[in-house]
Amino acid sequence: MKPLAERMRPTDLDHYVGQKHLVGEGAILRKAIASGNVPSMIFWGPPGVGKTTLAQIMSHQLKRVFYTLSAVHSGVKDVREMIKKAESNRFFDQKMPILFIDEIHRFSKSQQDSLLGAVEKGTVTLVGATTENPSFEVISALLSRCQVYVLKHLEENDLLELLDQAISEDEYLKAKNIELKETDALIRFSGGDARKLLNILEIVVHSFSKDEKIIIENKNVVNILQDNILMYDKGGEQHYDMISAFIKSVRGSDPNAAVYYLARMLEGGEDVKFIARRLIILASEDIGLANPNALLLAQSTFDSVNIIGLPEARIILSQCTIYLATSPKSNASYMAINKAQQLVKQTGNLPVPLQIRNAPTQLMKSLNYGKNYKYSHDFSGNFVQQEFMPEKISKNKLYEPGNNPSENKIKERLKKWWNNWYKY
DSSP states (O other), rough: OOOOOHHHHOOOOOOOOOOOHHHHHTTTHHHHHHHHHOEEEEHHHEEESSHHHHHHHHHHHOOOOEEEEEETOOOHHHHHHHHHHHEEEEEEGGOEEEEEEEEEGGGOOHHHHHHHHHHTTTTEEEEEESOOOHHHHHHHHHTSSSEEOOOOOOOHHHHHHHHHHHHHHHHTGGGGEEEEOHHHHHHHHHTTHHHHHHHHHHHHHHTTTTOOOEEOOOOOOOOGGGGGTTOOEEEEEEEHHHHHHHHHHHHTTOOOHHHHHHHHHHHHHHHHHHHHHHHHHIIIIIGGGOOTTHHHHHHHHHHHHHHHHHHTTHHHHHHHHHHHHHOOOOOHHHHHHHHHHHHHHHSSSSOOOOOSOOSSSSEEEEEETTTOOOOOOGGGGGGGOOSOOOGTTTOOOOOOOOOOOOHHHHHHHHHHHHHHHHOO
């Protein structure tokens, strides 16, 4: 018998749970499917939110042949053979097939290159699925030929709906006497992954004897699944818990805990590029100008692990992790951009002061664009006070230097330059 998650896989949008922003009434993807005119696309979202199911529904509703490749197991040869097969269907006037590639982020550049011609010519409609940001993982030439749709985490109501559907509609489960008394543990263990949720439900149901009434409560779910609590699942809740613990340990300047969680992720098979990207963000968000070299090392780490790969990449990741954990910390740059964006949202498109506007034409000059601008290098110390902010928000200080040796020096410079203006 197929697993419950496979048995419950819907074949039409009316039974598809979640992603209302894409497939709800009047939503963009539902309208595209209804029109029969779907572009090549990338589905980007966490595991178990319906990427594969959505691709299969498209194929079913559009009555198109559905080809599938796994980026983990397929090479350039497999891609070319699949495209050749799709081309041969043209002779039989068949509709353009859908080529679904799971985990497309794992395809190398050459593998992705091999798809370009077929997508460009319309030999196939490509549907790629990825849990990673396609801006980083999909080559620009292929990305420009695809529409990217972001699939969101399933909400609790979605997960409860899936449980109710399974118990009331699955041929095997509806024959059982099941009382779904509590659901917190089921949802927590699933980590928001619909496939995992349904498979956990089936495991719990199977743990009861044949004719026994099945009362599902948090405590029996925990007891049945307790052997799996410590497993690292890079596609589920543990993935997010582990990276959160890693980030907080680095931010909290604990190199021991940081390296421990790094090891947990590596042993669990986490993508080293994912870890390296997080280190780049950390270097800017939590260290910033307290130690500008942190960002340089983090970027170098990403480049290095991308070239070298495991097992040696673990050494580079360890070095960078320890460096960032033991570095002085500042979130001043992070807070500054947050404040700036909030100010923009509050004040809208304020006019740029005339004196610092670009004046490439005589007309603009006649309108006083650039008039009275003071060229900093014409003044002592290459500095002169003048207004750069829009008049309405003049003297609005957004950057507050952190209290660390590096930014204390920055603060002294700003005091010297701007103290009677921004009050540093």
